[in-house]
Structures are given as structure tokens and as C-alpha cells.
Amino acid sequence: MVFLEARNLSKSFGSQRVLHRVSFTLEQGNILCILGPSGSGKTTLLRIIAGLETPDDGSVLLRGRDLRHTPPHLRRFGMMFQEFALFPHLDVSGNIAFGLHMRKFSRAEAAKRTAEMLSLVGLEGFGARRIGELSGGERQRVALARSLAPYPVLLLLDEPLGSLDRALREKLLFDLREILRRIGMTTIFVTHDQAEAFAVSDTIAVMDRGGIVQMDTPENLYRNPASPEVARFLGLSNLIDGRVESASSVATALGSLIAPAQGLAAGERVTVLIRPDSARIIGEDEKPALGMSIIEGTVQDCLFRGKNYHIELKVQGGQTLVFEVPIEAGSPEIGRAVRLAVAPGSVFHSSR
């Protein structure tokens, strides 16, 4: 049986439409990541699932049971807030035990569970600390422990790493994934950072302007973005307009590119995505490998990134494309004309 189902959720604040007919399902034990730019409605979606907002239309079902009339405090979900929302008048133990007291655990049980949670998040001995004395990373751990303590059936994470600095984020992301996998927690994770989404989730739902535009595994999503918007949001920004020539090529301002255009009529307007990785600088007369296209352009900028060079290439038609090229070929000189061999990308129908 489907564990959690969102059916046609819609929500407006005044005249502003925040969610429009959002549906998805989630299996027990899976981690779903809702990825979207700010203002895409992802936090509202999470708050509706938690019961903190009421949808204008649609419903949330837990194991087939409609939660419409279940207030947040009876849903038995755990939630971690963006700013952690730790209770400043209670110490660390008090925060973690709060949900246990609310759910009428005995004192002894609550103390045992609190100690368990402290060791789960690696904060043994922190029980008596005041919240004000904790660092950002410690607060994040307390917030996680607090939301997990009362044995929630579903964990909701609202940008759980959003308010931390970059270095800390990567370490805590790793820990978070480790903890969630270990206890097999069903989780919905909201973020605007695709790296976080790729690192943690089994499934990613990309949201844009109040709707889910694509939902798939991280690998499939990266390989086959469903639209130029999704591609752009995943950091794939080399998008070129063109017309279909044949089932395997598209005419663009850069010349004819090899691209999978099966099923599209010749002459149709499309957008081609060229992947920034898998590009290689080739010599004047060198022939590209089979199935690769050639792009010519002038190097505008070149950054050494350790594993590769990040180059900005100005191509015919005036567009600037970005590529990551291997370092073996040596540093591309700024201002020099180069030839690149690129792999066929995706083709999007540009009917809209």
C-alpha cells in the first residue's frame, strides 16, 4: 500500500497561487526530496503535509486515510524547521523530551529515549546545555533529535541545512543521510540546493511555480531533464534554439548538431541541451569520435577547478556556453579559438 499520498493539493494566499494540483506518492522507508527555487511552493507543500496549513483543495492520505480532519499535533509526524525553532526556555534534554511528554511517555521512558537520541546524533553529555550555548551544527543535531524522539511515522525536513555555512553543511549532510538510512525513516526533504537533493534522496520532485514539473530518481533526472527549466535548475545551462533536420540532427546557429530527435517532424522548433561535462578540446584537423558534434568558439574565461577547467565559450550567434574540459589537454588560452567535441544532449520540444 502507498504510504503517503498527496492528491491534487492546491493553495492560494489571497490572489497569489502558491500550489496548483500537486500530486505524488511516497513509499515507506524512502527519502523524497522536493527541490525548487524559492517561491516555488515547496515549503507550503511541506506545511500542508504537516497540517500547519490547510489546502484550499485536495487531500493528504496516510496509508489511505485522509488526514483532512487530523490537526498537526495528532499526526505523529516529525518536522525540522528551517531555523530549527528550538525552545529557548528549555535545555537540550528538555527540547528533545518535549514531544515525548506531549505524547504521555513516562518519565523513565522519556529519559531513556532522550539519552538514545543524544547518542544517535553524537551529542552525549549535552543534555543540560542551554540552547543559547550551542553552535549552529549542534543546534541542527538537537533539532533532528527532537523531531525523531517521539517515534514519528514520517519525518519532514524544511531546508534543514539552509542556515548553516557551507563547510558545515557538507559534513552534516553526510551525517544526516547516514542517520536517516540507519533508522530507515520515511522522509520528505525540502531544499533549493540540487547538490543536497542528489546526495540524500531516493527520489527527487522538482517544483516550479506551484507544481511538480518532474519526479524521478536523481540519476534519471540528471540524464533526462523533462524541460529546459528543469535543466537550468539542475545547473545545466547550455540551451540552444534550433530546428529538427532529421531523427538524429538539429540545425542551430552553431551548425548541425547530433541530437536524439526521433519522433519529431523535420522543421519543428526545439531546444537542445549540451552537457557541460563530456566535452573535449580537439585539434584543428582532428575528427571527433562517432556520435560527437563539433562546436567552435572563443574562450572568454577559464577557471582552474582542480579536476578540470571550467571554460566559458563564446559561440557563433553570440551565446556563451560553459564546459568542463579535462586538464590533460593543457590550459585553454583566453581569447583563443578552440574546437570542442561534445556528446549529444537532450532535445526539448519548444511548443511553449
Add this chain to the structure above:
Amino acid sequence: MRPPGNRAAILLVALPLAFLGVFYFYPLFEIFSLSLAPGGQWDPGNITALFSTGSSLRILWFTTWQAALSTVLTVVLALPAAYVFARYRFPGKSLIQSCTTIPFVLPSVVVAAAFSALLGDRGLANEWLMVIWGFSSPPIRLEQSLAFILMAHVFYNFTVVLRIVGGFWSRIHPGLSHAAQVLGASPWQAFWKVTFPVLRPGIMAASLLVFIFCFSSFGVILILGGPRYSTIEVAIYRQAVHLFNLPMAAALSLLQICFMFAFMWVYTRLQRSASVPFAPESLKTTQRDIVTNRDRVVVWGTVFLMLLFLASPLLALVVCSLSTGSGVSLLYYRAIFQNAGQSIFYIPPALAIGYSVWFALVTLVLSLCIGLPVAIFLSRDRGLATSLLDPLFMLPLATSSVTLGFGYIIALDEPPLNLRTSLLIVPLAHTLVAYPFVVRSILPALRSIPAGLRESAVLLGAAPSQVWWKVTAPLIRMPLVVGAIFAFTVSLGEFGATIFLARPELPTMPLAIYRFLGRPGALNYGQAMAMSTILMIVTAAGFLLLERLRTGPGGEL
């Protein structure tokens, strides 16, 4: 930055210190000696009598529990409004907030007159009920009742809770309550287990402040309570003026001084913990716009009820001042300016307006003369002297004006300082009440001027006096004006000290209103209403101007 020499600094505070010594500590000392040694001999009989006679124990008890009850009522009634102001953005919010503060700055006499105009025996509500339902006598009998006093106290102090608790609340992340709910707390539990405890320092600070104001309430109780109700303040007045029992009045004053100092001490301690909530949030994350219909009902319903409660007494005051037996007219206003034969002052009441303005202007000048040097001194020296002198100069704030007035009549009535008949005695007392506000409005501005500003002026060739006139003075002009307006309005409405000090033929406006209210007849009542309306308009206008200056460019407080 220290001033060039210590001598300059000492000169700066010499005059204010002398003023404080003669016009504050000397009267205080006289109160001590009169209560503890009435005949020049040590005799604590009056003090022990305070705690052994039934009547004074009753006064003490009533003072305490009416203040406690007023405080609880104010907090309970203002909490919903504090929530709305803390959690929502809505059009007109800052204006509405400014308006809710008007009752707080009104003279107590005006507040008493306004409640009398709304709900008194001769008030609007009764008048309308008698006309519409044909009652033969006023159906609402609130005059000289506890309910009347409580209502006036809530009206007065509503904004204290609204501002302090609302400000505190607006800095607390709404996620706290949501987090509690997701963890299994019902909305009710979430409030009591999380929101309330987090809010507690703010509520405590606001409550204590309201309690202090109600504990030392004088005008409201004297006018609305009638002879049945007496707080310590009212008892001091009655013992001194009606019964001429000066030692008893002194003993009561001593008691009041001790209470007030104790309360103020607790308050300053509390305030430190209440001024900044844990990890304050920006208003962007804690406040939201009105979106749903539920929001609309909550916000506008609360604002409507609040404004209804706060505005209706003041509107009733204006209506009463204009409605005469023969319809709407300016009869009462004209009467103020006539020297009628039956006038109770033997002079045109309008002269009271003149005296008030005159006293207020003198107070303004004196307050600036005292307040400005104190502020400059406190802003420059950060050593031990400042940390001792700052609270010392604020002491008059913790002293009720009734004890001050009483102290003046027992201390300043004999040579070399016989000011009993001097015109100056009223503005001197007012200055003591007003100058702390001047200090408090200028000091932050002075302290916010970076030292580098003055130093670079010096390096550019400015002499110390030029630095003052070209750099410092222009930067504190606005706070100076704010302090001046404060001093002026405080003086205009001052009642507790003035009632002891003003000569019968030189009444101020609050005194004239008080006397009019105590007389029978529609004309006297109407003139009380008219004069209260004038005083209300002047005070409210002064306050709104002050708010504009404070929030406008260059001003901060």
C-alpha cells in the same frame, strides 16, 4: 573620549547636582525626619502606627490589590492586541500604534474626566439610556466604584503591555509554536508550554511597570473613586491637606518612597533580561500579511474592539464639551473665557490655561538647563562616576509626584528657602519630573556620535567650542526638541505635585478641571469637559509631533 580636564566635567554636573540636592534630596530628607522624628526626637510611632491601625492597613491593602487586579486585567485584555501587532502587517499599523499610546500620555485628570463623560452619572451613556429607554435616573452607576477605577487603569496602561509584550512577541519565531504542535502539543498546550514561557520576561516587565503605575495612581482614584477609595498617594494628600496631619502624611510618604524604590529596583533588574529575547528574529520572518478571512476577522476585529475601548471615552469627552442643554454649542468654551460672577476662582478660568502654559515654558527651559549638562557629562565619562551618577539622576522617576509635592511644602516653607508663595515652586517641581526624560532623549544621540567625528573636526582645526557648535549641537538638535516637547507636556498635565503647590488663585489646567468636576451644576461640568478637551488635544498633538520627530530622519530614542 574624556573631556580635556576633570574640572570642566565637574563644572558641568555641579549645577544639576546642586539642583538635585536642594529640590530632591532635601525634601526627601525632610520627609524622613518628619516621619521618624516628628518633634526633633527619634520617634517611630507614626511608622509603627501605619502597620497597627486598621485604617492604614486597609489603605495599604487596597493600594496593592487594586494595582494587582488592574495589572491582571490590563495584561489579559491587551494580550490579544499584542499578538495581532506582533504577528501581522496591516495598513495603518504604525499610526494605530501611535494612537493607542495617546491615553498613556494624557494627564490623569483628563482620563478621569473622559471616563466620567462616558460612563459617569452625568455621562453620555446614561444620558442616552435615559432618553431612549425613559429611565428616570441614571441606570449605570459606576461613579465612586472600583470598576470605574479599574477601567481607567486599563485604559491608561493598555499601551504599556501592547508595546512591551507586542515588541517582545514580534521577535519570537512563529516556528516555535508550530514545532510544538508537530511534536504533539495541541494549540492550547503549545501556547502554555512554549509561547507563554518564552514570552514571560516581556510579560513580567510590562506587568511590573503597569503595577507601579497603578500602585502610585493618584488623580484617577481621587476623582473617580470618591471618598470611599484611598491609595497611599490619596491618603498622603488627605492627611496633609484635609487633616493637616503632617507627621502621618510624612510616614505614608516614606512608605510610598520605599515601595517605589523597591519596585523600580526589581524593574531595572527584570528589564535587563527582558530587553532582548533569545536570538531575536527579524520582523520579516515573524510577521505576515492579512491573507485569509480568518486573518481579517482576527486583525480587524481586535483593532476595532481596541480602538472602541480606547477612543470612546475621549470622544465622549469632546461630545460632552459641545452638547449643552440647548443643543450643540460652544457655550462651555466661551464660559471658560468669561469672568462670571459665580466663578469659583474669582478669575476667568482661561487664566488657568495661561498659568499652565507659563509654568510649562519655565519647566521646559529649566529641564533643558539641567538635562543637557547631565547628558553631556554622562556621554563623555564612562568611569565609576557615570555608573553612579546615571541612576542617581534618574531617581526622581522612581518618586511619586505626590510625595514630591508633599516634600516641597514641608521643606521649602521656611528661610532661607521659602518658596511657598513663589511662582517658581510649581515649575521647579515639574522640572524634577521632566528633566530625566530630557536626559533619556539626548543621551543615546550623544553616545551614538562616533569619537572619530569630533576628533577629525579637531584635526581639521576646530577649537573645542567650534566642535560643539559645528558638529555635536546639530547632531542632537532633534533629540533636544523631543526632550523639550516632553518636558512641556509633562508640565501641562502634572497633577500630583501641583495640587500641593499651586496657590488657589493660580491654578493650572488640571487643577481647574479637578475643581470644576467637584462642583454641582451643568455649567461647571461642561467647563470641566471643555477644558479637558483642550488639554487632551494639546497633549495628544504634542505626543504625535514627538512620535514623528522620533521616527523621522535624525531622531532616535
